[in-house]
Amino acid sequence: MTTPSSSSNSILRALISESSSTPGGTPPFKFTVNSTIIQHLVPTSIIQRTKAAQEITTSKPKDSDASPTLTNSTKDSATGTDGRPHVGRRGMHSATGAYWNEKTDGMWSFKYDGGDRRGLDVVISIVWIAL
Template sequence: MSESRFPHPTGTNSPVPLQRLKQIANDACFAALEKVEAYDHSRTEAWNNTIINHILRALISESTPTGATHVTSPYKFSVNSTIIQHMSQRNSYLSAGTSTNSPSASSTQDPTSTVSPAAAASPGAASVGSELNSGRASNENSGVGRRGMHSACGAYWNNEKDGMWSYKYETRGLDVVISVIWIAV
């Protein structure tokens, strides 16, 4: 499915190990989309809710210290899930009045997963990171086009304790872009 294209910083402040965070996101997408054959707008709300709730439950559970007297995670979490439809026919995309520049690019983008650096910046420093680029891509032989997408997040917080991470999951007929933000309490 999706793999990281960029190496992760070694000193990350993630509340769970990054490989586990990636597995949680992948499992959530698979659970929601396992039987999905194509994008269906009427079902996207349910898919997003399943993905978000799965990730939140896992993050809260796995970030709560073992043997804690309270059942609260030392982090607040925000999870965003965006489902992007693949174009089924390039011709219908072009006839919709879209420039021929967009769907005709022949390069494809590798799936990406990025994490904001736990930089040596002082607490309260601005953090800009967790950026995903999914460029214009198409399969010239099949006539199937993909929509371009760019997503970015920025934050003003304590870089030593807070962070963000983004992930792209690809499946039949759609992509899912997930952003996870954690803030230490």
């Protein structure tokens, strides 16, 4: 697994090489790359297993009136690191502000989708400012 600093460095190298007009030349922009990693208290895979563990069972009383009941084993339910029941994933909100020339400068953010298996959300932000 790559570290956030090595990922940021490889993104910066790619940005500089793609934006330079000549090989080894100075790029026309200054760049910043920021990665935000959010680790969930309970990985998404455990949440999905807990939902799958819920079963509908049918109890059959003697009068043959069958009524389905929902059961969930408390032993299998997901809990956070604080021991409280996990309530599910929540949204992430982010805001960034800056003053720049709208014609030459900008910012781009995206969420890397590969972190869900590991219980992570990874958001990469790139800012460029013309020299």
